[in-house]
Amino acid sequence: MGELKVLLVDDEYLIRNLMKMRIDWGKQGMTIIGEASNAVEALQFVDEHKPDIIFTDIYMPSIDGIEFSERVLKRYPDIKIVVVTGHDEFEYARKSIKLGITDFILKPIHASELLHVTDKLRQIINEERTRGQELEKLKEELKQNFPYLKEKFLYHWLNGTLLREEIHEKAAYFGVPLGVGAEALQIAAIEISPASTKQTEEQLILLRMECAKKIEAFFRENPLVIIFTDTRNQIILVHQNPDANLAAAYEVLITNLTESGGCTVSVGIGQKHENIEEANLGYQEACRALYYQAFIGKNQVICFEDIIENGNQQYQSNATLLHQLQFCLSVGSAEQVVEVLREIFSMSFSSVSQFRLAAMDVFRECQRAAIEQQIEDEPHFNETLISILTADHLPELTGALKSYVLNVAMAIYSKKQTKEGNLISQVKEYLKNNISNPEMGLASTAAAFFVSPGHLGRLMKKETGQTFVEYLTNIRMKKAETLLKRTDLKGYEIGEQVGITDPHYFSILFKKNLGRSMNEYRSSRNDV
Incomplete structure (x- = not known):
């Protein structure tokens, strides 16, 4: 923010001069750009130079300071006006606050009070201009996002989330x-x-x-x-x-x-x-x-x-149940899929056409789940389409649809099982190849395969019957046992090769898992 422009208005030259001399205006970030001895002269100056701040006396010939301030603020509401008044004019001056005048100063004018007022004015103007700049940025962002916001309104309207008054109000705005x-x-x-x-x-x-x-x-x-x-x-x-x-x-x-x-x-x-x-x-x-x-x-x-037999009959999708169905399909849970399907079709249908509409909703969710899970050969696709089109009674249609949904769920489950099995096979190979790394753990291994530690931990337990730590410890101890059998490496050297660098901890872990200390194990080997 540059220097603020100040106008002094007072019919007494000495008062104006006193105000100029009382403080260092430059240090306050302000410069006095003009003076006026009466309101008429001051109004003309304001129109030409647009000052940021005006200090004005109350009693002046022709037009007093209050009326002058009212005229200025009507034209330029952003200008800050400070009324200079004596003690006997105080109550009169205080009424001027209602007009929007920022502050007032009592005569005689003291430097400390003038500094206090100018500090306050600079802060107010700085905050207003900062808010103004932020508001302009927001307006520009609004302008750029206007097409998106308009489509968002239309989408909410057509999804039934707006009240009548909101629809009209937003429609007018957009x-x-x-x-x-x-x-x-x-x-x-x-x-x-x-x-x-x-x-x-x-x-x-x-x-x-x-x-x-x-x-x-x-x-x-x-x-x-x-x-x-x-x-x-x-x-x-x-x-x-x-x-x-x-x-x-x-x-x-x-x-x-x-x-x-x-x-x-x-x-x-x-x-x-x-x-x-x-x-x-x-x-x-x-x-x-x-x-x-x-x-x-x-x-x-x-x-x-x-596509409906009776134009007066209305069918509405149950979005919550369809969302549940899609979720159950995506995780391959056949049992839950059947339960959700039962809920979807527990409502009363007045015609086969209504049932077909509900079947199409289910069919769409199955297709969506199959696409998301990358099931390339969607099972029984054509047969289900034909059943929906040709079935003359509900039991026939229900059976065909249930069979189709179960096949999709099982296809997704089978693919997930294969994918999870392949992942664990890769993890096992990774652990085997990096067994000497003492920093290897669940978090680092999960990061290497771009999965969450919790997910990897659950899969390890499911596929191996052991926790990740148990499995890793087990293969380290098997490797240590092999090294003890086939080499003459010292205990701490074996520990380093299997990723356990603390010799004491390695000795404890070895004995806990194999039932004997390393010396006992080696001695028994020599006895043989």
Whole structure:
């Protein structure tokens, strides 16, 4: 912060001069840039030079200090004003604080009081400017993050986490057009996929960006269409006051997007809802309809009402149970998977179509778990799809789905077992090759294999029946026993070769594990 600019306003020259001489203004980080003998002159000076601080007398001709201060603060609220007053004017001056005047000084003016006030002013201005700079930085960050925050609001809205007032308030802030008076809406979800599987991640991102621009251009004439991308990389469109030709419009859009042959496009459309609080239902319906492409193929418009037998029947996913199912699958727990599956289907279904929607939710979680665990040949994939599409009664569908879920869980469990077994085999080899390292322990070994010590410890116990320390001690003692049999190395030398550098501790450990001291062991060998 540079020097602060000070203006002195008083109709008495001696008072102004006294204030200039009382303190070293430069040491206070201030410089007096001007003086004025009356308020009119001072107002003109303020407009031209914008001082940081003004010291003003109360009683001046024409316009007094209080009115002068009020005019200045109205135009320049950041200027700090200090009123200079006598004891008889004190009560009058104190009222000026309500106007926003920073402080006042009593006459006669003492250097100590003036220094106290200037220190206070410098601190106030410095804090305000620091806050101002921080606020500008925050505003710049807000500007940069505005598109992300806008999409975050839209995502929360469509997931049903906002109240009606919050939706309108945030929509106004982010410039999202919400129709006033007519709030009926219908939501579409679009999935863009490359026509070729050989595209890089960058090419896929560019493809989606190109398609998003074409979609925006397609609906540009309709100001009440909200477009954004959700966390699944689906392009979501919220149509307000939708017309009956919405599905037909998307048929045309698919043709436009796929005419180059570089991508496939699938569109899911939810049912029409009458108010903005039901947007989450429309979003869920659009996503479930979109998922139905697995049954009918790509480049299709799928309306949610077409995949249920009764358009008035509503089905809502149980996110908590689906999350539990996905977790149980990921750890390969077949028993828990069956229990969660039983809970999911314990609700009453009014039709096979509703059950199929629930089955698709489960099917999706199985696919997600298989992908995350890198199960390349997902078991019974096609058979389960056919069962979901063709089953005429619930027991048949339930049996097929349960069999499929169990197969996925067991495939994941089998892979994890193989992976864990391979890891322990590698750890055993590592311990064998580094047995002479006295620093080797659970933490360092876990770090070498990029796993947590707790996880490695549990796997060692599971695979060997011993704790890590027990296993390591055991192989060290076996190595020591071999060296005693085959070499004439001294005890401390053997200890060093098996990673135990303290001879006393090594002797105790050897006797504890083999039942004899090293001398006794060696003597018995010689006797033989």
